[in-house]
Amino acid sequence: MQFSIVTLLAIAGAAVAAPSASVYAGTTKKNMIMMVSDGFGPASETLARAWVQQHDQYPPNYMSIIDKIMVGSSRTRSADSFVTDSAPGAVCFASGIKTYNNALGITTNYVPVGTNMEAAHRAGYKTGLVAKSYIADATPAAFASHAANRAMFDLISEQMAGLVPEIGQNVDLMFGGGRCTFIGNATKGSCRTDNKDLYPLMAKNGWTNIVNRTEFNALSATSKLPISGLFSIGNMPYSIDYPYNDVPSLQEMTKKALDILTEATKNSTQGFYIMIEGSRIDHAGHANDAGTHIREILEYWETVKIVSDYIDAHPETAMVSTSDHECGGLTLGRDNNYWLYPLVYTNQTKSQELACNELLAANITARGDLVTNVIVPKYLGKKNASPKVNAAILAANSTSECYLAMSAALSVDANLYWTSLGHTGVDVNVYAKGNNVTGIHGNMENTDIGNWITSYLGVDQAAVTSSIAKTNVFQYPFKRPNTTFVYTYPGTA
Ligand SMILES: *[C@@H]1O[C@H](CO)[C@@H](O)[C@H](O)[C@H]1NC(C)=O
Ligand SMILES: *[C@@H]1O[C@H](CO)[C@@H](O)[C@H](O)[C@H]1NC(C)=O
Ligand SMILES: *[C@@H]1O[C@H](CO)[C@@H](O)[C@H](O)[C@H]1NC(C)=O
Ligand SMILES: *[C@@H]1O[C@H](CO)[C@@H](O)[C@H](O)[C@H]1NC(C)=O
Ligand SMILES: *[C@@H]1O[C@H](CO)[C@@H](O)[C@H](O)[C@H]1NC(C)=O
Ligand SMILES: *[C@@H]1O[C@H](CO)[C@@H](O)[C@H](O)[C@H]1NC(C)=O
Ligand SMILES: *[C@@H]1O[C@H](CO)[C@@H](O)[C@H](O)[C@H]1NC(C)=O
Ligand SMILES: *[C@@H]1O[C@H](CO)[C@@H](O)[C@H](O)[C@H]1NC(C)=O
Ligand SMILES: [Zn+2]
Numbered sequence: 040m041q042f043s044i045v046t047l048l049a050i051a052g053a054a055v056a057a058p059s060a061s062v063y064a065g066t067t068k069k070n071m072i073m074m075v076s077d078g079f080g081p082a083s084e085t086l087a088r089a090w091v092q093q094h095d096q097y098p099p100n101y102m103s104i105i106d107k108i109m110v111g112s113s114r115t116r117s118a119d120s121f122v123t124d125s126a127p128g129a130v131c132f133a134s135g136i137k138t139y140n141n142a143l144g145i146t147t148n149y150v151p152v153g154t155n156m157e158a159a160h161r162a163g164y165k166t167g168l169v170a171k172s173y174i175a176d177a178t179p180a181a182f183a184s185h186a187a188n189r190a191m192f193d194l195i196s197e198q199m200a201g202l203v204p205e206i207g208q209n210v211d212l213m214f215g216g217g218r219c220t221f222i223g224n225a226t227k228g229s230c231r232t233d234n235k236d237l238y239p240l241m242a243k244n245g246w247t248n249i250v251n252r253t254e255f256n257a258l259s260a261t262s263k264l265p266i267s268g269l270f271s272i273g274n275m276p277y278s279i280d281y282p283y284n285d286v287p288s289l290q291e292m293t294k295k296a297l298d299i300l301t302e303a304t305k306n307s308t309q310g311f312y313i314m315i316e317g318s319r320i321d322h323a324g325h326a327n328d329a330g331t332h333i334r335e336i337l338e339y340w341e342t343v344k345i346v347s348d349y350i351d352a353h354p355e356t357a358m359v360s361t362s363d364h365e366c367g368g369l370t371l372g373r374d375n376n377y378w379l380y381p382l383v384y385t386n387q388t389k390s391q392e393l394a395c396n397e398l399l400a401a402n403i404t405a406r407g408d409l410v411t412n413v414i415v416p417k418y419l420g421k422k423n424a425s426p427k428v429n430a431a432i433l434a435a436n437s438t439s440e441c442y443l444a445m446s447a448a449l450s451v452d453a454n455l456y457w458t459s460l461g462h463t464g465v466d467v468n469v470y471a472k473g474n475n476v477t478g479i480h481g482n483m484e485n486t487d488i489g490n491w492i493t494s495y496l497g498v499d500q501a502a503v504t505s506s507i508a509k510t511n512v513f514q515y516p517f518k519r520p521n522t523t524f525v526y527t528y529p530g531t532a
Contacts, residue, residue: 063354063474070300070310070356070474071159071496072346073132075178076339077125078321080365080465081112086329086455087336089371090381104340104347105360105470111481112466113488115364118147119522121464125321126189128363128485129181132314134500135489139519143177143195144185144512151206151510153503155493156182156312160209162498163309165264165300168199168210169292171275172318173217174267175199178363182314183209185507191514193231196220198510200237201244201265205510208244211264212299212313214292216271218250228272241267255287260298268292277319277390278338279331289317289342297349310355312496315342323390324366327446327457330387330419332367343470350473357474357495359488362467368458376454383453386420394418395441398432406433419448 088103117127118137127138133154139147146152160166168179175196177189184198185206200221201208219230221237238248249255249268258266270286281288287295293315300311317339323332343360350356371379394414401409410433415424428448435441439460450456469488471479478491493500 071312072358073314074360075316078324078366079362082369125177129178131485133182151185157209158498158500159312165311167212167313170215170316174215192220194514216275218269260302278334328391330384331390360470373456389418
């Protein structure tokens with residue numbers, strides 16, 4: 040599904056509304072929707088808002104759907120660094136503890152720690168994970184796996200698929216990308232280091248495993264859990280690239296997941312707990328690709344709109360939306376110029392990722408024509424580019440050189456700047472709506488959010504921690520870098 044202006048208009052509105060944070064006392068049933076906008080810092084929200092304001096000529100007081108439910112901010116550091124990666128970032132939301140960079144579901148001493156999703160599943164909640172990255176990638180993995188390093192994909196996928204007896208099956212629904220970690224290395228596209236196919240083993244345990252849109256469309260609210268739908272071998276495409284693919288969008292996956300989880304918990308006293316990730320807001324930040332970044336954010340807004348409407352119809356539901364960290368070091372304004380022109384990105388039609396793949400795959404003789412006549416005018420949407428801009432892109436030999444050259448081709452015109460191809464350590468915004476979210480406000484630690492979820496759900500995470508103590512968290516021998524020179528604080532091992 041292509042990003043649609045019509046949908047955007049539908050969610051626009053200039054009215055200032057107070058964040059909704061009522062305490063719902065109707066039943067004891069509770070649903071929890073955790074939304075993670077990966078790599079989405081405050082400047083990214085400002086940029087997306089500015090693009091919409093300029094594009095649709097909205098007034099200065101226009102509020103995006105998330106602006107209306109902003110409740111505070113979160114600090115993002117991990118146990119060993121002021122600049123976190125997504126693994127310990129998500130562990131804060133899933134387990135309420137800080138751990139070292141790259142760690143999943145374990146303490147700084149490699150001891151497995153239970154997650155609120157595992158505890159919720161043991162308490163009878165139905166659980167789900169929806170992401171645009173690999174489903175075994177750091178953010179979704181933090182809710183249902185335990186590994187010394189996020190790169191231990193074989194181990195992580197088996198844990199998430201419920202194939203590791205020490206932790207059992209904790210996830211009822213998985214929608215996203217990254218099928219490659221579920222198929223053995225004898226099959227084309229696999230990214231496992233062994234030849235183990237997880238799908239037949241999951242099927243034996245009752246999973247329905249689907250891989251394409253036809254099968255996705257055939258799912259109904261009454262489809263039986265557990266269900267896995269991994270629609271890409273690697274990441275799901277960027278929103279801007281949906282026209283080149285036919286996979287469900289984040290909105291579609293979210294809607295379907297909510298329908299199925301609602302139906303599956305219809306008769307139960309427990310509700311459901313789902314984590315939904317706008318994973319690739321981060322990837323576009325890593326690529327310094329503002330046009331793609333904006334569209335990933337707009338897609339995330341539309342997904343929040345679906346969740347927000349769901350809460351209006353199901354007041355026993357709470358949602359929290361935040362980011363694990365900022366990505367790209369985005370600044371609005373540069374070179375001592377006092378203006379911003381986000382509309383520069385309106386005519387971009389393809390992500391820098393796909394454009395760079397195409398460029399670097401082309402032979403040297405074909406590249407000049409490709410850059411001048413296709414990539415710059417059509418994909419980046421920049422008419423009348425100077426020979427210097429074209430030459431800079433043509434000179435790129437590597438993906439990161441290509442990203443930087445393409446980024447610069449537009450960011451000078453937009454008067455914005457990226458300071459990094461990676462994460463930064465700034466605080467991020469926190470948004471919340473629904474059942475009993477009054478406790479989420481102000482400047483928080485990232486761990487406060489995970490601990491709030493555990494307390495909201497009323498589940499026993501400590502009991503999970505005791506029961507999973509023997510889980511193997513090493514796929515291969517691993518030694519983490521000594522980063523104590525960066526920062527230590529009392530309690531860090
Ligand atoms: C594929 O898996 C087999 C068996 O599990 C292993 O021996 C082999 O090294 C793997 N090959 C690659 C390229 O990872
Ligand atoms: C979807 O996947 C199913 C099962 O693998 C397969 O039979 C079917 O041909 C696929 N459909 C499309 C349109 O790719
Ligand atoms: C809920 O209860 C109704 C009536 O007993 C039953 O028909 C339905 O299958 C149940 N649904 C689920 C998901 O258990
Ligand atoms: C986008 O393309 C249209 C059609 O070519 C053009 O009229 C418009 O000025 C372009 N917008 C920007 C911001 O370059
Ligand atoms: C380079 O690519 C162009 C366009 O795809 C093709 O026409 C040409 O034959 C290729 N040249 C070589 C040397 O492979
Ligand atoms: C690209 O690679 C070639 C040869 O490997 C080298 O001569 C050239 O300087 C490189 N260009 C850039 C921009 O690094
Ligand atoms: C709201 O949450 C707090 C803990 O965050 C809890 O003590 C309280 O009982 C909850 N109230 C309702 C009505 O669920
Ligand atoms: C880690 O590095 C710091 C500073 O370089 C050093 O003081 C400390 O002993 C190192 N720790 C280990 C376990 O090597
Ligand atoms: Zn990242």
